[in-house]
Amino acid sequence: xxxxxxxxxxxxxxxxxxxxxxxxxxxxxxxxxxxxxxxxxxxxxxxxxxxxxxxxxxxxxxxxxxxxxxxxxxxxxxxxxxxxxxxxxxxxxxxxxxxxxxxxxxxxxxxxxxxxxxxxxxxxxxxxxxxxxxxxxxxxxxxxxxxxxxxxxxxxxxxxxxxxxxxxxxxxxxxxxxxxxxxxxxxxxxxxxxxxxxxxxxxxxxxxxxxxxxxxxxxxxxxxxxxxxxxxxxxxxxxxxxxxxxxxxxxxxxxxxxxxxxxxxxxxxxxxxxxxxxxxxxxxxxxxxxxxxxxxxxxxxxxxxxxxxxxxxxxxxxxxxxxxxxxxxxxxxxxxxxxxxxxxxxxxxxxxxxxxxxxxxxxxxxxxxxxxxxxxxxxxxxxxxxxxxxxxxxxxxxxxxxxxxxxxxxxxxxxxxxxxxxxxxxxxxxxxxxxxxxxxxxxxxxxxxxxxxxxxxxxxxxxxxxxxxxxxxxxxxxxxxxxxxxxxxxxxxxxxxxxxxxx
Amino acid sequence: xxxxxxxxxxxxxxxxxxxxxxxxxxxxxxxxxxxxxxxxxxxxxxxxxxxxxxxxxxxxxxxxxxxxxxxxxxxxxxxxxxxxxxxxxxxxxxxxxxxxxxxxxxxxxxxxxxxxxxxxxxxxxxxxxxxxxxxxxxxxxxxxxxxxxxxxxxxxxxxxxxxxxxxxxxxxxxxxxxxxxxxxxxxxxxxxxxxxxxxxxxxxxxxxxxxxxxxxxxxxxxxxxxxxxxxxxxxxxxxxxxxxxxxxxxxxxxxxxxxxxxxxxxxxxxxxxxxxxxxxxxxxxxxxxxxxxxxxxxxxxxxxxxxxxxxxxxxxxxxxxxxxxxxxxxxxxxxxxxxxxxxxxxxxxxxxxxxxxxx
Numbered sequence: 001x002x003x004x005x006x007x008x009x010x011x012x013x014x015x016x017x018x019x020x021x022x023x024x025x026x027x028x029x030x031x032x033x034x035x036x037x038x039x040x041x042x043x044x045x046x047x048x049x050x051x052x053x054x055x056x057x058x059x060x061x062x063x064x065x066x067x068x069x070x071x072x073x074x075x076x077x078x079x080x081x082x083x084x085x086x087x088x089x090x091x092x093x094x095x096x097x098x099x100x101x102x103x104x105x106x107x108x109x110x111x112x113x114x115x116x117x118x119x120x121x122x123x124x125x126x127x128x129x130x131x132x133x134x135x136x137x138x139x140x141x142x143x144x145x146x147x148x149x150x151x152x153x154x155x156x157x158x159x160x161x162x163x164x165x166x167x168x169x170x171x172x173x174x175x176x177x178x179x180x181x182x183x184x185x186x187x188x189x190x191x192x193x194x195x196x197x198x199x200x201x202x203x204x205x206x207x208x209x210x211x212x213x214x215x216x217x218x219x220x221x222x223x224x225x226x227x228x229x230x231x232x233x234x235x236x237x238x239x240x241x242x243x244x245x246x247x248x249x250x251x252x253x254x255x256x257x258x259x260x261x262x263x264x265x266x267x268x269x270x271x272x273x274x275x276x277x278x279x280x281x282x283x284x285x286x287x288x289x290x291x292x293x294x295x296x297x298x299x300x301x302x303x304x305x306x307x308x309x310x311x312x313x314x315x316x317x318x319x320x321x322x323x324x325x326x327x328x329x330x331x332x333x334x335x336x337x338x339x340x341x342x343x344x345x346x347x348x349x350x351x352x353x354x355x356x357x358x359x360x361x362x363x364x365x366x367x368x369x370x371x372x373x374x375x376x377x378x379x380x381x382x383x384x385x386x387x388x389x390x391x392x393x394x395x396x397x398x399x400x401x402x403x404x405x406x407x408x409x410x411x412x413x414x415x416x417x418x419x420x421x422x423x424x425x426x427x428x429x430x431x432x433x434x435x436x437x438x439x440x441x442x443x444x445x446x447x448x449x450x451x452x453x454x455x456x457x458x459x460x461x462x463x464x465x466x467x468x469x470x471x472x473x474x475x476x477x478x479x480x481x482x483x484x485x486x487x488x489x490x491x492x493x494x495x496x497x498x499x500x501x502x503x
Numbered sequence: 504x505x506x507x508x509x510x511x512x513x514x515x516x517x518x519x520x521x522x523x524x525x526x527x528x529x530x531x532x533x534x535x536x537x538x539x540x541x542x543x544x545x546x547x548x549x550x551x552x553x554x555x556x557x558x559x560x561x562x563x564x565x566x567x568x569x570x571x572x573x574x575x576x577x578x579x580x581x582x583x584x585x586x587x588x589x590x591x592x593x594x595x596x597x598x599x600x601x602x603x604x605x606x607x608x609x610x611x612x613x614x615x616x617x618x619x620x621x622x623x624x625x626x627x628x629x630x631x632x633x634x635x636x637x638x639x640x641x642x643x644x645x646x647x648x649x650x651x652x653x654x655x656x657x658x659x660x661x662x663x664x665x666x667x668x669x670x671x672x673x674x675x676x677x678x679x680x681x682x683x684x685x686x687x688x689x690x691x692x693x694x695x696x697x698x699x700x701x702x703x704x705x706x707x708x709x710x711x712x713x714x715x716x717x718x719x720x721x722x723x724x725x726x727x728x729x730x731x732x733x734x735x736x737x738x739x740x741x742x743x744x745x746x747x748x749x750x751x752x753x754x755x756x757x758x759x760x761x762x763x764x765x766x767x768x769x770x771x772x773x774x775x776x777x778x779x780x781x782x783x784x785x786x787x788x789x790x791x792x793x794x795x796x797x798x799x800x801x802x803x804x805x806x807x808x809x810x811x812x813x814x815x816x817x818x819x820x821x822x823x824x825x826x827x828x829x830x831x832x833x834x835x836x837x838x839x840x841x842x843x844x845x846x847x848x849x850x851x852x853x854x855x856x857x858x859x860x861x862x
Contacts, residue, residue, distance in 0.1 A: 049602030051530070051724070074726045083528075083725030103529050103724035105812065107604065137600030143592065150589035154582065157568075161578050164566045165860045186617070190610040197605040204604065 023434065024208055024290070024302060025425040029129050030433030030467045033440065033452030035116050036123015038062050041433075041467055042114055043389055046131040051105045054131070057389065058088060058114060063095040067117040070100040072110045072129070085115070107132045111443045125452045126443035128435050132206035136198070155183045213289055213307035215279065220313055222279040226251075226267060226291070226305070238273055242294050244436050245410045247348070249275055250428065251291040252417055254477075255283065256306075262479050262490060263351035264415065280330065280351045281312035290417075290426050294436075302426075328353040329371040329489040348410050350481060352490035368480075368491035373399030376480060376491030384497040386473040392416065392429070392466040394480045396489060403462045408455075409483035414464035421475040429466040473499040506550035506580065507642050510626030511707065512543030513619050514652035518711040521659060522734040525810035528724040532595065541591075547622045548584035551577040554629065566861050575862050576628030583621025590614035616657050623649050631690045632862035640693040647687040647696075648703020651743065654679045655708055662738050664804060665819070667789030669828035670835030673782055676741065677843035681777045682850040684747050685770070688754045689854025695755070701747035708740035712803050722811040729809040736803040739792060745784045749776040754851070766851050773851070774844030782831065782839070793821045 029044040039061035046054045056070050068088035073079065088100035104110070111126040139147075162179035166172045212227045226249075228238060241248050247266040255261035267277030291303040330351050368376045379393040394414065396404040406413050416429040427434065432453055441451050464482055478493040520536035531537070555573035558565040565574045573581070594611035601609065627646035633639045655662065658675050666672045688697035715734040722731060753772045760768060791797055791804070798805025806820035823830070831839070 047602075049599060050604050051528075051602060072725065077726030077728070081726035081728050083722055083727050105528060105724050105726075133602070133604050137596075139596060139600075143596055147589060147593055150585070150592075154586055154589065157582055157585070160568055161566065161575075161582065164568055165575050167859065167861060171859075190613065193608075193613070194610045197601070197609055201601055201605040 023427045024304075024423075025134075025420070026427040026434070026471050027132070027134055028469060028471065029127065029435060030429075030469070031125075031127045031435045031440070031452075032431065032433050032465075032467045033125060034123070034450070034454065035114060035125040035452065036450070037120050038065060038116055038118065038123050040114065040116070040125065041389075042112075042125075042127050043467075043469065044112060044127060044129055046129060047104060048134060050107050050131070050133065051103055053101050054104050054129075056088070056100045056102070056112065056114070057091075058098040058100070059389075060096050060098065060116065062118065062120075064120065065098075065116050065118045065122070068098045068100070069113075069115045070102055071113040071115075072102055072104060073113060073126075074106075075109045075111055082113075085113070104131050111446075113447070124447065124449050126440070126447055126449075128439040128443060133201070133204070134206055136202045136205065151187070155180075155187075158183055208290075208302040208304040211289075211291070211303045211305045213305040215307060215309055217313065222310065222313060223276050224251075224265075224267065224279050224307070224309075225270075225274060225276050226289075226303070227274040232273075238269070238293065241269070244292070244294050244439075247346075247410075249291050249293050251277070251289065252426075252428070253282070253287045253289055253307075253351075254419065256286045256288060259419070259477050260354040261285070261287075261352070262417075262492070263349070264417070264479075264481060265349045265351075266346040268346075277349075278345050279309065279312075280345060280349060282309065282351050282353055284309050284311040288423070290428075292428065327355065327369045327371050329487070348488075350488035350490065352479065352492065354492065364492075364494040365496070366493070368493055370396060370489050370491060374404065374489070376482075376489070378478070378480065378491070378493050378495075380495065384470060384495055386497050386500050387469050387471060388500065389467070389469045392468060392478070392480075393463055394465075394482070394491060395463045396482055396484060396491070404482075404484040404489075406461045406464060407483045407486070409481060409488060411455075413461055414466070414480060414482045416466050416478060416480045418468075418470075418476050418478045420472065421477070424474075425470070425472055425476070427468070429468055431464055431466060433467050470497040473497050504638075504642070506547055506554070506577075506626045506629055507646055509543050509547035509550055510580075510623045510646055511649045512546065513540070513623050514649055514656050514707065515711060516540035516543050517619070517653075517656045518708070518737050519715065519734075521656070521737060522711075522715045523720070525735040525812070526720040526722065526731045526733070528722050528811060544584055544587050544618075544622055547580050547626065551580040551584070551625065551629075555581070564862070574629050574632060575860055576625040576630070576632060578625070579628055580622050580625025583618045583623075583625060586614065586621060587618035590618050619656075620650070620653055623653050627687075628857065628862070631857055634692040640691060640696070640699070643691055644687070644693055644696060644699035645703045647683060647691070647700035648705075648707055650683045651680060651700060651704035652707045654683065655704070655737070655740070659737055662741070664738055664789050664792035665806070665822065665824045666828065667785055667792070668823040668830050669825060670831045670839070671828040673778075673785075673831050673839040674835065674842055676781060676785075677774075677778050677839040678846050680741075680743055680781075680846075681746075681750070681774060681843045682846040682853075684743070684750050684777070685754070685773055685847040685850030686854035686857075687850075688747075688750050688773075689851045690857045691854075695748065695751040697747040697750040697754075698744060701743040704743060705740040708737065712736040712739055713800065716800065716803065716808075727811045728814045729811050731811050735808055735810060739797075739802050739804060741781075742784045742788055743781070746777040746780040749773070749780055750847070766855065767848060770844055770848035770851055774842075774847040775840055777847065778836075778840040778843040781843075782836070786831075789823070793823070 027046060031042040041059040043057045044054060058068055069085035070088055071082060071085035073082040086100045086102040088098040091097040091099050110129040112129050113126050115124045116122040159176050159179045163172045163176035166175050212229055214225045216223050248269055249267050251265045251267055253263040261282045263280055263282055265277050267275040270276045286308050289305040293301045366378055370376055374397050376394055376396045381390055398404055413431050419426045444451055474497055476495050478495055480491045482489055516536055516539040523536045524530050554577040555571060558572045558574060565572045566578055590611050597609055597611045627650055630643040630646050634643055661672050661675050684697040684700060687700045693699045715736045718734045720734045750773045753776060754769050793806055795805050798807055809815055
């Protein structure tokens with residue numbers, strides 16, 4: 001039993017990194033699931049520096065919960081090293097929203113244990129969290145000026161004091177010279193130390209890893225090849241990758257400059273430092289690539305690249321789609337092969353192409369055209385505001401306006417990807433939030449609690465919801481993917497997120 | 504006297520802060536040890552301002568900077584207090600920007616250490632200049648003890664008993680403590696000034712070792728590798744009194760020397776004696792501190808007291824660590840002895856120079 005727990009713990013550590021998978025500029029963690037009998041939504045805002053204070057908002061479906069505690073456990077430290085739990089407090093005026101703050105002493109992979117007490121037995125859930133420093137700091141000009149002024153005063157005072165203390169003039173001059181040299185040496189040394197530490201800090205920041213991308217033709221297909229550059233640090237090698245949702249890599253392609261073509265693919269591993277996958281028949285052009293991989297040591301890796309794709313090699317579009325349609329939402333119709341057969345598309349691969357001649361929608365923030373004449377509707381619950389918790393709800397309709405039933409797509413009711421117009425934010429969302437469901441379920445098994453996620457039943461759901469808070473204001477493109485009738489459909493939306501200060 | 508109390512408060516509050524961070528972990532800007540530490544610096548600055556007001560009014564003693572006159576030590580303390588304000592502003596931004604991810608000895612931390620030393624050194628200089636008063640020599644020795652305690656504060660990670668056979672421990676100790684001991688030996692007027700300073704240091708640190716564990720406390724953040732129920736005491740004070748006695752003997756009681764080589768000769772003898780006795784005594788005492796005989800409230804030894812965040816192999820708790828720093832050997836011992844001689848020379852020169860300055 002003990003060895004099983006250890007193995008699960010190791011596996012949890014390994015998979016936790018996918019909590020932050022394929023995320024750029026989006027450090028907060030969103031989780032939606034169950035803690036015992038209670039449905040919960042947990043939002044964790046980790047600190048940007050360590051030690052630092054993290055904030056957790058816990059919204060509970062029921063108002064009969066009497067106590068909520070939060071405990072962050074560093075996964076590689078073992079359960080015996082867990083700190084005491086922090087008490088959450090009910091937010092004033094709310095019956096279902098609780099807030100807790102807790103310290104994280106260092107960056108790393110955590111399981112944040114949220115426990116609820118209620119007359120119905122309460123419940124517990126462990127939310128995976130990857131805490132990392134993300135940005136290189138810059139000093140505010142006013143503080144810099146104040147420190148500069150104080151330094152000048154201190155240097156002048158030290159020299160003046162050294163010159164005034166001796167009883168004779170010669171010694172006074174020597175003392176003043178020594179003081180000036182000492183001050184200069186101290187400032188030079190401090191500056192050198194600062195530069196060194198800043199460089200080391202910047203080198204250790206969590207940031208996307210550039211990879212080399214190339215395309216080659218193989219018979220009647222184009223293959224996309226991804227490889228680690230030779231300069232990649234050993235800590236980022238692909239020797240220790242583990243799967244998430246059964247895939248070693250989740251890859252997103254978006255075509256520049258107007259992002260009218262999108263693909264969500266799952267290349268397979270071809271060697272120690274390369275992946276390869278079949279390219280679907282998407283238009284040629286320059287594409288931005290975002291990929292997520294997970295290491296067994298708990299490190300999340302977001303990979304980025306750009307690649308020029310040639311036009312498709314005349315492969316007929318699968319599924320009998322009309323190539324003249326305004327919008328193509330495609331995926332392999334039948335199980336074309338599994339991940340061990342890289343000459344075929346993966347069953348879960350999907351892509352979306354919007355024809356240049358497609359008429360613009362009346363409200364691109366709310367309605368998106370789907371292939372076959374249907375449409376997808378997005379409900380954001382009102383105006384989107386940066387850093388404000390929201391639910392992105394999507395429903396799909398056929399050409400006659402009938403709601404389409406949703407089927408599980410890689411174990412979920414849907415996937416979403418979003419990108420800010422300048423590329424500063426890219427995130428991959430699930431109905432369970434931004435956490436990896438695999439990591440959360442492993443944590444649940446380690447803790448002996450029930451799975452926090454309800455398994456979607458095929459055809460019973462008509463709406464998919466993604467919990468999220470946009471981290472920055474700006475214009476975003478949002479791709480929402482669902483599976484219905486065995487086919488993956490992608491709705492594309494353009495939303496504007498306002499600054500919190502101006503809302 | 505207020506200045507002396509404030510100066511002593513600086514290392515004491517810093518030891519408290521170290522214990523807080525090692526026991527509770529959650530360390531806010533205005534947490535109790537931090538607030539006490541700021542108060543100690545502010546009190547020292549206020550006392551120095553008081554001395555400056557009196558000197559300016561009387562217009563007799565001290566160093567004049569423009570229209571303001573103050574004892575040299577008061578100026579140094581005031582300089583340290585202003586440097587502390589700048590370092591604190593810098594540190595607050597640093598902690599919010601880099602945290603401790605980039606390392607513990609970051610520039611604002613170094614600036615704070617410099618400021619603390621200036622505050623305490625200023626108090627020492629004030630009392631060195633007031634040794635004509637009845638309590639002067641004792642107060643000066645206590646201030647020198649506070650300076651030695653400051654050295655202990657900034658070197659505490661290297662002075663756990665498990666490291667007290669390592670080369671870096673002896674080199675660090677030889678490069679720092681003899682400087683203060685020799686300076687006080689040269690400038691102090693007690694019969695055995697260096698010994699008095701060393702005893703003051705040992706008493707101050709021992710008080711911390713004895714009092715802090717009486718305060719309950721437990722970690723509030725993780726990971727918690729070592730459960731704690733009370734504040735962590737620092738390592739038991741180093742037995743500096745033995746080499747300090749030798750310094751006093753060689754400088755104060757040796758046959759009188761004159762001429763330009765006097766200070767160098769004293770430094771050679773004092774430094775060599777410091778290294779030899781320090782190594783001999785502390786090497787043996789460290790073995791005792793790691794033994795079960797030292798596992799009590801008085802010595803806080805026995806490999807039992809650890810910061811909660813330090814992952815220590817159970818087998819390493821009572822062992823000497825040489826993984827990071829190798830054990831003292833011939834080459835490193837020679838270097839340590841040279842450090843001691845150099846530090847003694849600087850200390851003796853500074854102590855002698857104090858008499859030549861306006862005070």
